Amino acid sequence: MLKLDAFALTAMFQAVSFCTFIVVLSMGHLFSFKKLFRGFGYAGNGLKAAFRSEQNFRLHTFAALLTIALAFFLRVTVYEWLIIIICIAGVMGAELINTAIEKVCDQVSTEKHPGIQYIKDVSAAAVFIIAAGAFIAGVVIFIPRLLKLI
Numbered sequence: 001m002l003k004l005d006a007f008a009l010t011a012m013f014q015a016v017s018f019c020t021f022i023v024v025l026s027m028g029h030l031f032s033f034k035k036l037f038r039g040f041g042y043a044g045n046g047l048k049a050a051f052r053s054e055q056n057f058r059l060h061t062f063a064a065l066l067t068i069a070l071a072f073f074l075r076v077t078v079y080e081w082l083i084i085i086i087c088i089a090g091v092m093g094a095e096l097i098n099t100a101i102e103k104v105c106d107q108v109s110t111e112k113h114p115g116i117q118y119i120k121d122v123s124a125a126a127v128f129i130i131a132a133g134a135f136i137a138g139v140v141i142f143i144p145r146l147l148k149l150i
Ligand SMILES: Nc1ncnc2c1ncn2[C@@H]1O[C@H](COP(=O)(O)OP(=O)(O)OP(=O)(O)O)[C@@H](O)[C@H]1O
Pocket: 054, 055, 102, 109, 110, 111, 112, 113, 114, 116, 117, 118, 120, 121, 124
Protein backbone atom coordinates (compact mmCIF):
# COMPACT_ATOMS: atom_id res chain seq x y z
CA MET A 1 0.00 0.00 0.00
CA LEU A 2 2.82 2.36 1.03
CA LYS A 3 4.71 1.38 -2.15
CA LEU A 4 1.69 2.23 -4.33
CA ASP A 5 1.27 5.63 -2.64
CA ALA A 6 4.93 6.46 -3.27
CA PHE A 7 4.48 5.39 -6.89
CA ALA A 8 1.33 7.52 -7.26
CA LEU A 9 3.09 10.52 -5.70
CA THR A 10 6.08 10.15 -8.05
CA ALA A 11 3.76 9.87 -11.06
CA MET A 12 1.83 12.98 -9.94
CA PHE A 13 5.08 14.90 -9.40
CA GLN A 14 6.27 13.91 -12.88
CA ALA A 15 2.96 14.94 -14.47
CA VAL A 16 3.00 18.35 -12.71
CA SER A 17 6.68 18.90 -13.66
CA PHE A 18 5.94 18.00 -17.28
CA CYS A 19 2.93 20.37 -17.45
CA THR A 20 4.96 23.19 -15.84
CA PHE A 21 7.77 22.58 -18.34
CA ILE A 22 5.32 22.77 -21.28
CA VAL A 23 3.67 25.96 -19.90
CA VAL A 24 7.09 27.64 -19.42
CA LEU A 25 8.13 26.64 -22.96
CA SER A 26 4.86 27.90 -24.48
CA MET A 27 5.21 31.22 -22.60
CA GLY A 28 8.60 31.66 -24.24
CA HIS A 29 7.05 30.78 -27.64
CA LEU A 30 9.21 27.64 -27.74
CA PHE A 31 6.19 25.34 -27.69
CA SER A 32 2.89 25.68 -29.52
CA PHE A 33 -0.23 23.61 -28.75
CA LYS A 34 -1.61 24.67 -32.13
CA LYS A 35 1.41 23.10 -33.84
CA LEU A 36 1.11 19.98 -31.67
CA PHE A 37 -2.57 19.43 -32.57
CA ARG A 38 -1.88 20.26 -36.23
CA GLY A 39 0.74 17.47 -36.09
CA PHE A 40 -1.90 15.04 -34.73
CA GLY A 41 -4.11 16.05 -37.67
CA TYR A 42 -1.34 15.29 -40.18
CA ALA A 43 -0.74 11.91 -38.52
CA GLY A 44 -4.49 11.16 -38.73
CA ASN A 45 -4.45 12.04 -42.44
CA GLY A 46 -1.47 9.71 -42.93
CA LEU A 47 -3.27 6.87 -41.16
CA LYS A 48 -6.39 7.35 -43.29
CA ALA A 49 -4.37 7.54 -46.53
CA ALA A 50 -2.35 4.42 -45.67
CA PHE A 51 -5.49 2.49 -44.69
CA ARG A 52 -7.16 3.41 -48.00
CA SER A 53 -4.18 2.68 -50.26
CA GLU A 54 -2.15 -0.07 -48.56
CA GLN A 55 -3.46 -3.63 -48.42
CA ASN A 56 -0.68 -4.66 -46.00
CA PHE A 57 -1.62 -1.89 -43.59
CA ARG A 58 -5.28 -2.99 -43.64
CA LEU A 59 -4.11 -6.56 -42.97
CA HIS A 60 -1.97 -5.44 -40.00
CA THR A 61 -4.87 -3.37 -38.62
CA PHE A 62 -7.20 -6.38 -38.84
CA ALA A 63 -4.57 -8.63 -37.18
CA ALA A 64 -4.07 -6.04 -34.42
CA LEU A 65 -7.82 -5.85 -33.68
CA LEU A 66 -8.05 -9.65 -33.63
CA THR A 67 -5.05 -9.86 -31.25
CA ILE A 68 -6.58 -7.26 -28.90
CA ALA A 69 -9.91 -9.16 -28.86
CA LEU A 70 -8.08 -12.43 -28.13
CA ALA A 71 -6.04 -10.77 -25.35
CA PHE A 72 -9.27 -9.58 -23.68
CA PHE A 73 -10.89 -12.99 -24.12
CA LEU A 74 -7.89 -14.87 -22.66
CA ARG A 75 -7.36 -12.31 -19.85
CA VAL A 76 -3.63 -11.80 -20.39
CA THR A 77 -1.54 -10.17 -17.64
CA VAL A 78 -0.50 -6.50 -17.54
CA TYR A 79 3.04 -7.36 -18.69
CA GLU A 80 1.69 -9.46 -21.55
CA TRP A 81 -0.54 -6.51 -22.52
CA LEU A 82 2.58 -4.30 -22.62
CA ILE A 83 4.34 -6.75 -24.94
CA ILE A 84 1.25 -7.00 -27.18
CA ILE A 85 0.92 -3.20 -27.40
CA ILE A 86 4.65 -2.75 -28.20
CA CYS A 87 4.42 -5.48 -30.88
CA ILE A 88 1.30 -3.99 -32.51
CA ALA A 89 2.73 -0.45 -32.47
CA GLY A 90 6.08 -1.74 -33.77
CA VAL A 91 4.59 -3.68 -36.68
CA MET A 92 2.13 -0.96 -37.73
CA GLY A 93 4.75 1.80 -37.34
CA ALA A 94 7.27 -0.20 -39.38
CA GLU A 95 4.66 -0.82 -42.09
CA LEU A 96 3.95 2.91 -42.31
CA ILE A 97 7.67 3.78 -42.53
CA ASN A 98 8.05 1.10 -45.23
CA THR A 99 5.16 2.64 -47.17
CA ALA A 100 6.71 6.11 -46.87
CA ILE A 101 10.09 4.77 -48.11
CA GLU A 102 8.36 3.08 -51.08
CA LYS A 103 6.60 6.35 -51.95
CA VAL A 104 9.88 8.31 -51.79
CA CYS A 105 11.47 5.72 -54.11
CA ASP A 106 8.57 6.01 -56.56
CA GLN A 107 8.92 9.81 -56.52
CA VAL A 108 12.64 9.53 -57.26
CA SER A 109 12.23 7.09 -60.16
CA THR A 110 9.49 4.93 -61.63
CA GLU A 111 12.03 3.13 -63.83
CA LYS A 112 13.61 -0.16 -62.74
CA HIS A 113 16.79 0.54 -60.80
CA PRO A 114 18.93 -1.86 -58.71
CA GLY A 115 19.41 0.86 -56.05
CA ILE A 116 15.65 1.32 -55.64
CA GLN A 117 15.17 -2.44 -55.59
CA TYR A 118 17.75 -2.70 -52.76
CA ILE A 119 16.10 0.09 -50.72
CA LYS A 120 12.59 -1.36 -51.13
CA ASP A 121 13.71 -4.93 -50.38
CA VAL A 122 15.66 -3.93 -47.25
CA SER A 123 12.73 -1.81 -46.05
CA ALA A 124 10.36 -4.76 -46.60
CA ALA A 125 12.82 -7.03 -44.76
CA ALA A 126 12.73 -4.68 -41.74
CA VAL A 127 8.94 -5.04 -41.55
CA PHE A 128 9.26 -8.79 -41.94
CA ILE A 129 11.74 -9.06 -39.02
CA ILE A 130 9.53 -6.98 -36.70
CA ALA A 131 6.38 -8.84 -37.76
CA ALA A 132 8.10 -12.23 -37.26
CA GLY A 133 9.18 -11.17 -33.75
CA ALA A 134 5.63 -10.05 -32.96
CA PHE A 135 4.24 -13.32 -34.29
CA ILE A 136 6.61 -15.35 -32.07
CA ALA A 137 5.68 -13.20 -29.03
CA GLY A 138 2.01 -13.86 -29.86
CA VAL A 139 2.60 -17.61 -30.06
CA VAL A 140 4.42 -17.61 -26.69
CA ILE A 141 1.64 -15.60 -25.01
CA PHE A 142 -1.47 -17.13 -26.59
CA ILE A 143 -0.73 -20.79 -27.40
CA PRO A 144 -0.39 -22.05 -23.78
CA ARG A 145 -3.64 -20.28 -22.87
CA LEU A 146 -5.47 -21.64 -25.93
CA LEU A 147 -4.17 -25.17 -25.17
CA LYS A 148 -5.61 -24.88 -21.66
CA LEU A 149 -9.04 -24.19 -23.17
CA ILE A 150 -9.01 -27.48 -25.09
N1 LIG B 1 11.80 1.06 -59.37
C1 LIG B 1 12.13 -0.20 -59.05
N2 LIG B 1 13.31 -0.70 -59.45
C2 LIG B 1 13.66 -1.97 -59.14
N3 LIG B 1 12.90 -2.81 -58.40
C3 LIG B 1 11.72 -2.38 -57.97
C4 LIG B 1 11.26 -1.05 -58.26
N4 LIG B 1 10.05 -0.89 -57.70
C5 LIG B 1 9.77 -2.05 -57.08
N5 LIG B 1 10.75 -2.95 -57.23
C6 LIG B 1 10.80 -4.32 -56.68
O1 LIG B 1 9.48 -4.77 -56.49
C7 LIG B 1 9.24 -5.03 -55.10
C8 LIG B 1 7.85 -4.57 -54.74
O2 LIG B 1 7.81 -3.18 -54.87
P1 LIG B 1 6.50 -2.33 -54.63
O3 LIG B 1 6.81 -0.89 -54.65
O4 LIG B 1 5.46 -2.79 -55.59
O5 LIG B 1 6.17 -2.77 -53.16
P2 LIG B 1 4.93 -3.50 -52.55
O6 LIG B 1 5.39 -4.08 -51.26
O7 LIG B 1 4.32 -4.42 -53.55
O8 LIG B 1 4.07 -2.24 -52.23
P3 LIG B 1 2.65 -1.75 -52.69
O9 LIG B 1 1.87 -2.94 -53.19
O10 LIG B 1 2.11 -1.18 -51.45
O11 LIG B 1 2.93 -0.70 -53.73
C9 LIG B 1 10.34 -4.27 -54.36
O12 LIG B 1 10.64 -4.87 -53.11
C10 LIG B 1 11.50 -4.37 -55.34
O13 LIG B 1 12.16 -5.63 -55.24
